[in-house]
Structure formats: structure tokens, C-alpha cells
Amino acid sequence: MSDFVQIVFAGLSTGAAYSLVAVGFGIVYMGTRAINFAQGEYVMVAGVSAGAINEATHWPLLLTIAIVVAGCVLVGILTELVAVRMMRRPDPGTITVATIGLAIAIKSIVLLVSNRETFSLPAFSGTSPLHLGGSALQPQTLWNVGLVIAAAVLLSLFFRYTRRGVSMRAAADDRLMAGALGVSYRGATMWTFGLAAGLAAIAGAGLTPVTLMSYAQGTLLGLKGFAAAMLGGLGSMTGAIVGGFSLGIAEALMSGYVSSAYADVVAFAVLLAVLFTRPTGIFKQVSVERV
Amino acid sequence: MSERLRGMSPLVPLAALLVVVPLLYGSAYDLSSYTGFCIDLILLAGLNLIAGYGRQISLAQAGFYGLGAYAAGVAVAKLELPSWLAFLMAPVVVAAVAVVVGAPSLRLKGMYFTMATLGVGVVLFLVFERATSVTGGPNGLLGITPLEVGGFTFDEPVKLYVLAAVLALLGMAASRNLVRSRIGSGLRASGVSEPAAAVAGVETFRIRLAVFVLSGVYGGVAGALETYDSRFISPTSFDFFAAVLLFVALTIGGLATFFGPVVGAAVLFVFDRWLTSLSDAEPLILGIVFLIAVQLFPRGIVGSIEERWRERSAAVPPEPEDPAAPAVAAAGT
Numbered sequence: 001m002s003d004f005v006q007i008v009f010a011g012l013s014t015g016a017a018y019s020l021v022a023v024g025f026g027i028v029y030m031g032t033r034a035i036n037f038a039q040g041e042y043v044m045v046a047g048v049s050a051g052a053i054n055e056a057t058h059w060p061l062l063l064t065i066a067i068v069v070a071g072c073v074l075v076g077i078l079t080e081l082v083a084v085r086m087m088r089r090p091d092p093g094t095i096t097v098a099t100i101g102l103a104i105a106i107k108s109i110v111l112l113v114s115n116r117e118t119f120s121l122p123a124f125s126g127t128s129p130l131h132l133g134g135s136a137l138q139p140q141t142l143w144n145v146g147l148v149i150a151a152a153v154l155l156s157l158f159f160r161y162t163r164r165g166v167s168m169r170a171a172a173d174d175r176l177m178a179g180a181l182g183v184s185y186r187g188a189t190m191w192t193f194g195l196a197a198g199l200a201a202i203a204g205a206g207l208t209p210v211t212l213m214s215y216a217q218g219t220l221l222g223l224k225g226f227a228a229a230m231l232g233g234l235g236s237m238t239g240a241i242v243g244g245f246s247l248g249i250a251e252a253l254m255s256g257y258v259s260s261a262y263a264d265v266v267a268f269a270v271l272l273a274v275l276f277t278r279p280t281g282i283f284k285q286v287s288v289e290r291v
Numbered sequence: 292m293s294e295r296l297r298g299m300s301p302l303v304p305l306a307a308l309l310v311v312v313p314l315l316y317g318s319a320y321d322l323s324s325y326t327g328f329c330i331d332l333i334l335l336a337g338l339n340l341i342a343g344y345g346r347q348i349s350l351a352q353a354g355f356y357g358l359g360a361y362a363a364g365v366a367v368a369k370l371e372l373p374s375w376l377a378f379l380m381a382p383v384v385v386a387a388v389a390v391v392v393g394a395p396s397l398r399l400k401g402m403y404f405t406m407a408t409l410g411v412g413v414v415l416f417l418v419f420e421r422a423t424s425v426t427g428g429p430n431g432l433l434g435i436t437p438l439e440v441g442g443f444t445f446d447e448p449v450k451l452y453v454l455a456a457v458l459a460l461l462g463m464a465a466s467r468n469l470v471r472s473r474i475g476s477g478l479r480a481s482g483v484s485e486p487a488a489a490v491a492g493v494e495t496f497r498i499r500l501a502v503f504v505l506s507g508v509y510g511g512v513a514g515a516l517e518t519y520d521s522r523f524i525s526p527t528s529f530d531f532f533a534a535v536l537l538f539v540a541l542t543i544g545g546l547a548t549f550f551g552p553v554v555g556a557a558v559l560f561v562f563d564r565w566l567t568s569l570s571d572a573e574p575l576i577l578g579i580v581f582l583i584a585v586q587l588f589p590r591g592i593v594g595s596i597e598e599r600w601r602e603r604s605a606a607v608p609p610e611p612e613d614p615a616a617p618a619v620a621a622a623g624t
Binding site: 035087092097098101102103104105219223226227230264265271276279 | 392395396399402403406407409410411413414417421423531532535539542572573574575577578579582
């Protein structure tokens, strides 16, 4: 039993990262109907930058993370500029494809700049494990789960009670009408991408102490976060979080009980299962599409 | 019959290209690159069928390519089957897998179908990378003997090139035939408007499944060729970015056009040849090129040319000079 609990604990940190990435996918999807394939790269950039800054300067961790999150938000805004604003016809398909191009570019830039190095970050509050019922829990895991919960709460409040949040929801729901009422679509998309990137940056900062980060890690992470978003239902925050943790735990279970080599396949097997049975995901209503 | 033959006319310049260029620049290294060009051409021709004419964007083509390559490679290196048999097995294996994954995937609309093919492609890649005892894992598969058919061994680059070129031409001919047939019309109709096609009696699902499987077969053949050409295969050639790259190259060339795959393969060829020294920067440059190309040529290079052509021929020719015209025109304004 304690083995099982141990394995579940192991899956929570990656699950937390998947959740944050999934929420980011949902936000961009709701705002633009496009899939932002650069999500995973944001996580990677955050982790690598944080690790690099920490290595070079040894500044207080909070400062490093704050800088990195701000930087990633800028990268997110850059994505919006390239994928939406600069496109002649920003329809969802074009935006999606543009984000793929951008993801490739970001990965390459980090590859060239980081020289293929792997980076690590010190755990936020040390590595002495907490002992719960015969299993060891890393404090960093608690941090990661806590960050997801905090992000979820803050985002809910943001979307419900702030002017910007409400206008983003309006723009997502009915762009034309919202525009007629004075909501700037371009402003909304910029916030959309910025938020998504910020969430991914937090995920990266929390994940790097657990699994080191290098230029190559973003892709698979992003794709798995996407699978988590699809599992929960694209656009549903609850879904994204449930999906993310479920995927993280499922992966850990696969790794612990069957074979760690194939743990990565779990996310995509789940993705296919979701698509073939209930494409809209667990938490989203089956929608009727206009043909 | 002559209509059929005339329809084949675009094959002539393609055949000429495939014959003349190697005659002019035919070093062994060049021939190897040209084989690569033919392999890419076959891949893109297959992708063009489902993603171009069928308008169902598939990200599984790189996975099918890899499946064909590994099927042939494993059959020859691990199962020690005769190389010609392994070559034939490759497209069959891919076709079987394509049917199994295509059937549930094609029930999905647009973006969801693409996501399903994404999943399929990534799963295939992960299997290639992780099934180390079978595929050699990240270090790749070695021990592939040259292709041998009835005593004739394809051990020199030129022999393999001829095979690749012939297969590429056959593939393009078959594709052209298909597109111009009733099935092709049904495919294109389904792509433009599925309900309208269904109402008109087109069996959209069946046609799409058949074309999806066919595109997989093209991928399988390309994979087998690659296995015997480089005699070494590794999973990185078949990952998510490879799948995207194929679609990007085809888009730049021109979706749903005959020469689109040719231009797309040429783009890949150029990038491979001239950027091998900057291989780390290759994806970056390709990403940028793609972003620019999508802006400048929304219909791809060939598509834009075709559009320009159509506009020219549709333009109304100027009226012949008429002495009374200036007065009439002046009265009219």
C-alpha cells in the first residue's frame, strides 16, 4: 500500500505541471479557438532560464522565479504578436500552425543559447521528505500541488470579478458583440497568451527542482499537457486540473508497476481513448456544431 | 483514352527532372540526396491525398513513414527475412495499422481528427524509441542488409535512386489518376462540404478511410526505401516535428496541387543539403521560413501560381477598336 501511495506522490509533481499547461491550453483555446503548441516550450524556457540565472547569480529563489515568470509572459506576448497580430487572416487553424512554427523556433533558440546543457533549480523549501503513513513526500511536491490550487483560485477570481477577466470571457464567448460593447479583441488575446505563458512558467519553476530541464523537454511536456486538457475538456479549468493530475498519476503508476520506458505512451493512449470515445472530454458538454 | 493520357502530361516534366538532373550532377553523394528527394516526394504525395485533396490534416504521416522503415528494417535485421519480402511487407504493415487507427479517427471532425493523428504519430514514435530490444531504441537499428531482388543487389546509390525515382513517378501517376477519378471527386467533395457530399450520395467515410490507408501505404513505401538507402534508421526522423515538417513542406509547396509535393520535396531537399552544417539551427530557420511562407503564399507556391494563371486566363480580352466607340463611351459617362 505504501508503495502505491509513494508512486502516487511521485506523479503529483508532473501532474501539477500538466495541470497548469492544460489550463493554459484552455485559456488560449477559449480566447482564440486555436491550440497554442508553444505551451510546452514556455515551461522549458522558464525552467532553463531559472536554472541558468540561479547558477550564475544565486539570487534569492523568489526573485529568480519572479524574473523568469515575467520573462515568460513576455514570450507569451511575443507569441501573440507573431501568431495572431502579424497574420493576415488570424483564423484558428493559421494561429495553431503559427504557434507550431514558434515552438520550433523557441526550442532551437534555447538549444543554441544553452548549448544543450541541463539545468536544475534548488527545491523551494529543501529536500528533506515528509513522512506520511510509511511513504516519503517531497516538500517540492506539496509546493507544486499548492501552486496549482492557488493558480486555480486566483484565476477563478480573476475571470469572475475583475474587469479584464470578465471582458476576456465576453470576448471568448461572442467576439463581435463584445467588440461592439467596447472590448478590444487584440487586448484580450494578448492577455490570453500572457496568462497562459505565466502559468506555464510557474509550472516550469516548480518542475525543474524535481526533473531537470533542458531544451528538449518542452515538446513532450506540451503535448502531454494538451492530452490532459483534452481529457478534462478543452476550456474547462476543473477539467484541466483533474486531467493533469490524473495523467501524472497514471504515468507514475505505469512507470512504477509496468515499465518506465513506456510511461510516456500513457498520455497519448489516453488522448486517443478520449478522442475515440468522448472527444469533448470529461467535464465539457457535448456541443452541437453548426455545419 | 487520350483524355487519360493527356491527364498524365504533368508527369512528363517530373520524369524529365528526375532523369536529367542526376545525369548532370551525378556524384554518389548527390544521388543519395536525390533518393532522399524521391522519398520525400512519395511521402508528400501520400500526405497530399488525405490532407490536401481530402482536407483532413494528418499528422500521422511521419509515424507511418517510420512504421514502414522499421517494419522493413526489423524484418531484415532481426527476423532475417529476405530483403525483397521485407520491402513488400512494409506498406502492408502500415496499411493494416492505418485501417485500425483510421476507422475511429475519421469519425471525428476536422481538428479532432488531426489531434487523433497527432496521438497516433507520437505513440508510434515512442514505440520506435522505447522498444529497444526490437528497434534498437534511440541508438537506431543496424544490421540492415542491402536490398536484393532475384540476384540483383541494390548496393550502389545509382541503383537505389532509379528504384526510388520509378516508385516516385508511379506514386505521382497513381495519385493523379485517383484525384481525377470518381473517387477523387468524392474525396474533394467531402473535403469541401461533407454534408453536401453525403447528400449527393458520396460515401464520405469509406472514401476517406481508403485514402487515409493509401497515404499510409505511400508512407510505408517511402520508409522501406529509406531503410535500404541509408541502411540505418533512428527514431528522431519520425517524431512530432518530422510530422509537422512534412505538412509544412507540403503547405509551402501547395496543398491539393499536382506539383505541390514536388516543390515541397524540393524545399526539404534544399534545407537538408545546405543546412547540414547548421543542423542545430535548421528547425529555427525552417520555422521562420514557414511563418513567412504562410503569409506570402497562403495557397502554397504552386497554388499561388495556379491562382495567378487562372486569373489571367479568366480576364476578359479588350474590346476591338470601333470608330463609334469613343462617342458612345463619352455619352455613357
